[in-house]
Amino acid sequence: MELSTPTEFTPWLSLGGGILIGLSAVIVMALFGRIAGISGITTGVMGAVVPMQSSASDRDWRIAFVVGLVTAPILYAIVTGGWPEQTVPSAPLGMIAAGLIVGVGTALGSGCTSGHGVCGLARLSPRSLAAVVTFMATAAITVFVLRHVI
Template identity: 50%
Template sequence: METTFTPLQALIGGAMIGLSAVSLMALHGRAAGMTGILSGAIMPKGDWNWRLAFLIGAILAPGLIVLVTGVSVPFQADLPPWAIILGGLLVGVGVTFGGGCTSGHGVCGIARLSSRSIVATLTFMATTFLTVFIVRHALGGF
């Protein structure tokens, strides 16, 4: 399925993600990694309520965008449910053992020049490329 290359939106949206990561460190002293925030909210121990607040804020974003701009958020996913479930299970297990995802390792970790995060990001980017190639070009899609 074709999507349009949107460099300006990508740069602005990316800068907002960065702004969010910097603010979370400045105010709460935490990395804006979605894996850690989600895990800490579903298995609460100690200081967890800020994580729930962060998640609620993130979930409200599409609604707020629609409310302000009147434009609905483009969303294209024509995958069978079993593929979404399989993907979700693998992502959940993977980020737990890997200790982070695109936001935690790919943005916050690399910004600190952490070697673990650089290796993790190179690894998951490589297996994602490979998986998409196999699914789309070897298997011909789901």
């Protein structure tokens, strides 16, 4: 059922973009002494609005970080004259369910692709490696079922 829009394999752009993501993670560690995990940063931002398990002292830079994230595609569009290429699944119930599950899962598992993936693997954390192997596996199985079974 899901859309399978073919995409072009972009090894150099992806490697370059990956290096930028790594640089950002290093900047966050150098300046704030923290792991650059986006689910954790988002949780910190939400602490400004609802009671969350997050530290208030880290709130301001985390809010600024998310504003930076959201500004990035706008800057890209200004420089290149067009939005980044994007195809977002449109099934409304699917996207609501996906968002809910990603939120609950990253909160229970204490991290996502950035916190466990990039930062955790760079720390050689066995816990993060276990998380990465697990979410990569269930994500691949999910896509296989949605695209090739149903």
